[in-house]
Amino acid sequence: MIMKLAIAGLLATTVMAAAPAQAETLRLLTWGSYAPDELVKKFEEKYPDITVEVTFSNNEEMIAKLRATGGAGFDLAQPSHDRIYAVQQEYNIYKPLDLSKINTDTMQAKLLDGVKANTTIDGEVYAVPHQWGTSGLMANKTMAPDVKAWGDLCDPQYAGKTSMRLRRTILLGMAFDMGEDPFAAYADLDKYQEILDKVADKLISCKDNLKAYWKGGDDLSAMMMSGEIVASETWDSTAYKLYGENKDIVFVPPKTGALAWIDTFAIPRKGEADDAAYKWINFVLEPENVKTMSASTGAIAAVEGGKDLLPDDKKAAVNAAFTDEDINNLKFFANIPAGVEDMEGKTLEKIKAATGSE
Amino acid sequence: MMQRDIKRLSLILLFAPFALWILLLIILPHLGMFYISLREKVGPRMYEFGLENYINFFTEPIYWNTLIRTGSMSLLVTVLALLLGFPIAYYIAKIAGNRTRGALFLMCLIPLWVSDLIRAFGWILLLRETGIISSSLQWAGLINTPIEFLYNDATVIMGLVYTVILFMIVPLVSTLDGMDDAMIEAGYNLGGNGPTVLRRIIIPYAMPGIVSGCIVVFMLTAGSYLTPILLGGKNSSWFTEQIYDQFITRYNWESGAAFGFLLLAFTSLVVWGGLKLSGQTLNSTVARS
Numbered sequence: 001m002i003m004k005l006a007i008a009g010l011l012a013t014t015v016m017a018a019a020p021a022q023a024e025t026l027r028l029l030t031w032g033s034y035a036p037d038e039l040v041k042k043f044e045e046k047y048p049d050i051t052v053e054v055t056f057s058n059n060e061e062m063i064a065k066l067r068a069t070g071g072a073g074f075d076l077a078q079p080s081h082d083r084i085y086a087v088q089q090e091y092n093i094y095k096p097l098d099l100s101k102i103n104t105d106t107m108q109a110k111l112l113d114g115v116k117a118n119t120t121i122d123g124e125v126y127a128v129p130h131q132w133g134t135s136g137l138m139a140n141k142t143m144a145p146d147v148k149a150w151g152d153l154c155d156p157q158y159a160g161k162t163s164m165r166l167r168r169t170i171l172l173g174m175a176f177d178m179g180e181d182p183f184a185a186y187a188d189l190d191k192y193q194e195i196l197d198k199v200a201d202k203l204i205s206c207k208d209n210l211k212a213y214w215k216g217g218d219d220l221s222a223m224m225m226s227g228e229i230v231a232s233e234t235w236d237s238t239a240y241k242l243y244g245e246n247k248d249i250v251f252v253p254p255k256t257g258a259l260a261w262i263d264t265f266a267i268p269r270k271g272e273a274d275d276a277a278y279k280w281i282n283f284v285l286e287p288e289n290v291k292t293m294s295a296s297t298g299a300i301a302a303v304e305g306g307k308d309l310l311p312d313d314k315k316a317a318v319n320a321a322f323t324d325e326d327i328n329n330l331k332f333f334a335n336i337p338a339g340v341e342d343m344e345g346k347t348l349e350k351i352k353a354a355t356g357s358e
Numbered sequence: 359m360m361q362r363d364i365k366r367l368s369l370i371l372l373f374a375p376f377a378l379w380i381l382l383l384i385i386l387p388h389l390g391m392f393y394i395s396l397r398e399k400v401g402p403r404m405y406e407f408g409l410e411n412y413i414n415f416f417t418e419p420i421y422w423n424t425l426i427r428t429g430s431m432s433l434l435v436t437v438l439a440l441l442l443g444f445p446i447a448y449y450i451a452k453i454a455g456n457r458t459r460g461a462l463f464l465m466c467l468i469p470l471w472v473s474d475l476i477r478a479f480g481w482i483l484l485l486r487e488t489g490i491i492s493s494s495l496q497w498a499g500l501i502n503t504p505i506e507f508l509y510n511d512a513t514v515i516m517g518l519v520y521t522v523i524l525f526m527i528v529p530l531v532s533t534l535d536g537m538d539d540a541m542i543e544a545g546y547n548l549g550g551n552g553p554t555v556l557r558r559i560i561i562p563y564a565m566p567g568i569v570s571g572c573i574v575v576f577m578l579t580a581g582s583y584l585t586p587i588l589l590g591g592k593n594s595s596w597f598t599e600q601i602y603d604q605f606i607t608r609y610n611w612e613s614g615a616a617f618g619f620l621l622l623a624f625t626s627l628v629v630w631g632g633l634k635l636s637g638q639t640l641n642s643t644v645a646r647s
Contacts, residue, residue: 060606060607060609061606063609064605064606064609067609067611086402087609089402089403090402090403090609091403092403167607207592207593210592211506211509212508212509212591212592213592215587215588219482222486226486226487226488227488228486228487228488228506338402341607341608341609341610342608342610345603345604345607345608345610348603348607349420349595349600349603350420352592352593352595353420353423353424353593353595354593355593
């Protein structure tokens with residue numbers, strides 16, 4: 001009796017949920033600030049039959065959410081380019097893109113080809129680029145003028161005044177700093193484990209030098225603005241934002257190269273509004289919309305001349321940070337092969353659990 | 359006959375929401391989790407059944423160290439909450455007048471109207487190196503250089519005690535409330551002094567409240583996520599963080615699920631041990647208050 005009622009109730013709710021709404025809904029799964037209200041409004045005005053619902057997330061949570069439903073619940077997602085290939089092979093959560101529906105001509109050819117190469121499985125392309133940016137260092141020029149490399153965060157002259165996020169970025173950065181090439185080692189996981197072990201030793205001995213591990217852009221900004229720390233590992237967009245408030249705080253591309261990521265567009269396997277999704281992709285890549293988007297995100301759009309479409313203050317911050325040489329030195333995140341997340345996760349746990357060098 | 363059927367039906371209807379709740383939101387998800395926790399990943403989209411995920415936990419010291427750390431810190435929080443909460447509860451139940459009692463209760467409740475996250479940020483504003491406490495101490499001339507109060511275990515414990523103390527106070531007040539003042543008077547009349555009366559009359563009487571408060575507080579603390587993450591420092595791992603990492607950053611649902619069950623088993627074991635030690639049962643404590 002109870003069971004029957006329950007099943008009837010469940011059926012009723014699922015039927016209601018599945019019934020198509022009058023207007024089409026585009027459920028967007030993206031990063032905080034990647035869907036500014038202004039653009040959403042403009043999009044809805046242009047396409048009155050589409051309503052946009054936005055969920056803010058990050059790479060790991062996007063994948064976890066899509067994995068939980070087998071790729072249902074969202075119509076467009078924006079994971080980084082290195083999070084498509086292995087994830088798709090393992091969990092099958094995206095569907096191939098129909099490139100004829102996307103204005104790929106507006107995209108910067110080099111980035112488009114790079115993302116395509118990274119996300120092609122069995123001849124099908126699963127993602128196209130949206131915006132790119134870098135991870136590197138941030139320093140207060142007046143207090144820490146000599147911070148130039150990842151390893152400088154462990155320099156004792158800044159003891160207790162540096163920070164980093166305990167995630168894979170710092171593992172990779174530190175590996176480059178120690179003269180290794182972690183991306184090349186992805187092909188040989190034993191070699192990669194060796195590198196990780198070395199990096200772990202370095203980061204464990206470095207622990208005493210740090211004030212704390214930052215967890216999000218907000219606590220990093222608070223520590224940096226208050227002067228509690230003078231240098232940190234950072235996303236470039238966070239550094240650009242702070243540069244707007246304090247010209248002494250600049251983004252520093254490490255001398256071994258800033259690590260570059262490209263956030264992409266990918267359509268979840270059970271997405272229900274593909275046409276709306278393609279419309280959104282083309283819409284946000286229109287030059288005047290790129291300007292609004294970049295102002296909100298602080299990242300550079302993957303269109304020709306994307307850097308020039310940044311708002312003036314961000315452009316100034318980028319120019320203060322990057323020379324052409326730095327741009328040529330960028331290290332784009334390589335595809336994460338299956339199993340690497342686990343190895344890196346173990347390493348991060350080891351570092352977190354270690355109680356410093358003494 | 360008819361009467362009985364109606365009675366039966368209304369009982370079933372009244373019971374249905376509870377049964378559905380337990381079945382759909384507690385039992386089914388746990389069965390699913392248990393199933394996942396027994397899967398071993400052997401390759402992309404290939405799984406085998408086995409206990410590997412549980413074995414991994416015991417062979418990797420980082421994991422069980424974190425669990426023991428979480429457990430012992432939660433016990434410490436429970437003890438501190440009891441020590442702080444008992445006098446407050448006693449005052450509310452026995453000493454305060456009828457009118458002040460409501461006001462006092464309300465004052466205990468008010469912090470809970472604000473979300474966990476906001477409260478943690480409040481602590482961060484107060485305690486950070488450039489925060490209110492450090493700068494006012496400097497202003498008062500008590501210290502010369504700013505002090506960092508954040509990012510250590512003491513802060514985590516304090517934050518947790520603050521969050522959970524209400525759950526200690528409420529059951530204590532309700533048990534102490536039921537105690538006849540005459541019992542305390544009798545204790546004094548028979549020649550007992552303050553500590554003796556407390557030890558031999560009040561505490562034994564309040565035991566069910568103490569135990570049920572401790573159980574709730576311990577469970578809440580061991581399962582909390584935000585406070586230890588936000589207030590904790592470089593070395594302070596918490597077991598729930600470990601579970602989150604397994605699920606989200608390592609895409610390893612299998613071992614995350616196993617960890618979830620291990621946490622459940624561990625806390626249940628501690629609670630069972632506590633009940634045995636105090637000579638109470640679940641019926642006489644949590645079910646009563």
